[in-house]
Amino acid sequence: MIKMIKRMSVVSIIMAFVFMFIQVIADLYLPTLTSDIIDKGVATGDIDYIWRVGFIMLGVSLVGIVASVFNTLVATRESQKLGRTIRSEIYRKVEYSSNNEFEKVGTASLITRTTNDVNQIQMVTQMVLRMMINAPLTLIGASLMAYKQNAGLTKIFLFIVPIIVVFMGVIMYFATPLFKSLQNKTDKLNLVFREGLTGIRVIRAFNQSKFETKRFDKANKDYTDTAIKVNTIMSFMMPVLTLVISGTNVSIIWLGSHSIAEGTLEVGTMMAFMTYAMQILMSFMMMSMIFIFVPRAQASAERINEVLDMKNDIEDPTEPAGLDGDTSLVFDDVDFRYLGAENRALKHIDFTAEKGDTVAVIGGTGSGKTTLVNLIPRFYDIERGTIRLNGQDIRQVEQKKLRDRIGFVPQRAVLFTGSIRENMQYGKKDATDEEIWRALEIAQAKSFVEELPDKLDSYVEQGGGNFSGGQRQRLCIARALVKPADVYVFDDSFSALDFKTDALLRAALKEHITDAVVVIVAQRISTVVDADTIIVLDEGKMVGRGTHNELKETNETYIEIIESQLRKEEIA
Template identity: 60%
Template sequence: MYKLLKKRLSWPTVIGSVAFLMVQVICDMYLPSLTSDMINNGVAKGDTGYIWLVGWKMLGVAAIGMIGSIGNVYLAAHVSQKAGSTLRKDIFRKVLGFGNQEIDGFSTSSLITRTTNDVLQIQNVVLMMLRMMLMSPLMVIGASIMAYQSEKRLTMVFLVSVPLLVVAMGIVMYFAVPLFKSLQGKIDQINLTFREGLTGVRVIRAFRQDAFEQTRFDQANRDYTDTGIRVFSIASMMFPILTVILNGTNMMIIWFGAKLIANQTMEVGNLVSFMTYASMILFSFMMLSMVFVFIPRAQAAAGRLNEVLDTKDTVLDPSEPQKFAQAPVELEYDGVEFYYGKAEKPALTGVDFKAHAGQTVAVIGGTGSGKSTLINLIPRLYDTSHGQVKINGLDVRKASQKDVHDHVSFVQQKAVLFKGTIRSNMLFGNPNASDEEIWHALEIAQAKDFVAELPKQLDAVVEQGGNNFSGGQKQRLAIARALMKKAAIYVFDDSFSALDFKTDAKLRQALKQDPEIQKSIVVIVAQRVSTVLAADLILVLDEGQVVGQGTHQELVQNNETYQEIVNSQIRKGDM
């Protein structure tokens, strides 16, 4: 946890918080002494003037202590909230910088839990540390010294009460700490189940699995609830135990103190102040025990956060990035091979091809043949295991990621739209674009007609995930957003799958005819033969290998795999 916080805490503010805490503790230690003085020298002697004098002193000390307490709480809250804010920002930035390989290592629900609940645990412990964890040892030490000075003969009582309290704390922590640690993982499971239920609600209803999903969520919820009940029931036992020990301690103090007073070897005020110091000592142990119960949970949260922050990026910028040559764009795969993680078998092997400006490259093959993997290497979502992907003759790994992304515009299989408006989504591709440029991109993507029919047109609301649009409309808007970016290479990863054949054909024709796009390379991944018919170069993939490349006419004559795909989709005579 220290590793996580040392660079994210405002140390001057921490020092200020500790200074205010010291003021509060000193004032708290001094008040029982003033009470003793008031009783011994004022009440016992009937000196009203002295009582008023000490009373005003007590008010002044209490006021200073209150200022110290307020200052400590304010600065401690500021430190903890600032640390939490910095942590969330760092985790979000780290995740945004992940390549696909790092993202595959974490589930979405786990990352959400880590960024919210785990960070909250760290915030709470930082606040506790600057309040209770520092206050408790200071009060134990201070109260012990003051109690000894008040009446050293009564301190023998602590030889019984303190060991009892320590043993009770140890037993509670022994059973509670493992349960606190397990709570974080159970929160992950609740988030995962709840998120799957929300995103897959239509599938659940279609298959009438409502009861099954409710049972699955109930099980995860019950598991978390039962664990929470057990751990907090165990932790709450500290309060009655403390009450018993505190009352027992006070009884022993009064018993022995009464004898000393009866023998006139101790004053009443000393007994009152000693009982106050005894209560402070025992309550301090109690506060310390509660902090130590929550620290393991925060430690577990810190470990999960460090796991994200310490993840080494597999896609890195070179120490001295090179620039792409300013020339007509050229894309080349040279002996490319790619493995996922520690897989024994490559997802891609021996991929070689070259494309030039103005060409359309299509990638086709069966499910799991490596189509998406192949095009993910262009914008460096993954890096090759062997071989090179080159843009304008330069290996993309030798250029900065920013430079690579500036040259590539990418549309994923699943169309992703952000909450806002159509205009705000389009400006993702080009923040400085005019309305005319937006309409032009929408026209090429065959989205102009349905956008023009919306009441607010470009200012029409886009709900989260674009859920107020159909699958085909979302795909066309995502394509238009990609076209807003003036890129050298446009990559469409099966982005026409939700379009009907007519719209698909019109869109590809518009891409071919646009003078700006004619200067670029268009890479299309598709399942349908009709989508790749007019491509200048078709790559046929089978089990990660390019088993054929050429035009449609060439492949339909001499490539068996391509012939099987064609025959499965197009009836004889329809060619």
């Protein structure tokens, strides 16, 4: 939590303290003025004195109100700015984290940490700048003023204060762990809810709506039960405090009335003492509230710091190299293992591709095809060997500069909300309409975009939901082609295309992309048949490398893939 507070402005903290100090002084002075009006004005019938002190009270009240408003303004502004800063830091951290780091936390938990956890810190920050300053100042000031009014009556607090302290201690003991557990249960609720939304088609296709509803209800009930339990515990606070305050008032009136009857205490003094007593008790209540909510915010702060303090396992070199050599891509005896995995995902991957070459990667499910291409933009770091782009080890190049030279189309076609033009300019902000149309033509997307009423300005819904799977894939391919690159990677990006469109697209790539290396991951033999080099993977091992004609004669794994997709008479 201290790390969070360090982000706050020192000037704002000082201003909040000054305004709260003024407010507390005004609040403490008002009961004394009330006492003077009763004892020196009402008791003696001095109307002028009542008016004079009444105007002073009005002025003091106005000062207190103004100070309270400015303190609230400073506290609110500073807490919201802190929330904005933390959210921005989390977002930037995630954007620049490696896939390993991202997967450690998970999407659902990141959403909770960016929203719910930050809100907890904002709330407590505002409490700190108001109640944390107000409570101790009021407690000390009210105690001194109460003692000044009547030292004898202050003995009441010797009985009342221990009762409040014990009661608040019990509340904190039971409530604090529950408040902390709510954050983890919010994570679980978000996870189940998000999986239900993203997998809605699968859920409906398998008629698992009831199962998912029960799963969500279970997580929802767990969260609800915990929230009800903690709020039930907290609900005891106000009735008990009301009882204590009422008991304190009765005790003050009981003892004070005897003193008034004996002539040792005036009515106004007793009224002022009662007000100071209420301020003392309310200060204890505010401090108790802080001690209850701060641990929850502390838990949130720890969760946020866990993200912000994650050490990047992929870092830029201290002396980065350039990529000015001739266009080429080389895998030199590369091994790779996922974090925490027992076995290597890739073993002894070795191939070279020059400018204008098309490299195809094929293999069974789980053979490591996507893993291989994810190493090119350095989404993961290899365990052994070297990957060189344009003759330079990619670990010696800044990640930004490396990825500037790579056009990447992932397995899942991802489009962003906006227009087609905005999506096309994602890799090249200043791309002209002519460049966009050229990329769309190569990707075989020009025909359907031209048919849209607004052409390039046509709206793209979230995730590209207003386009078919094949259209989304072609738009994603076009987006990568708009960007000038040394390597274009297509990770199973032709899977939703029909055979004719697939063939036309590959022919267009061969014709127009002559100054870059093209890497294609595919499942279909027809997609890789024209590649200059075909790499065959099996359980992470490169079991074959060559052209289609070479592999279909000598490579057993490749032959099995061909036979699984084509009839014997179709095999050329």
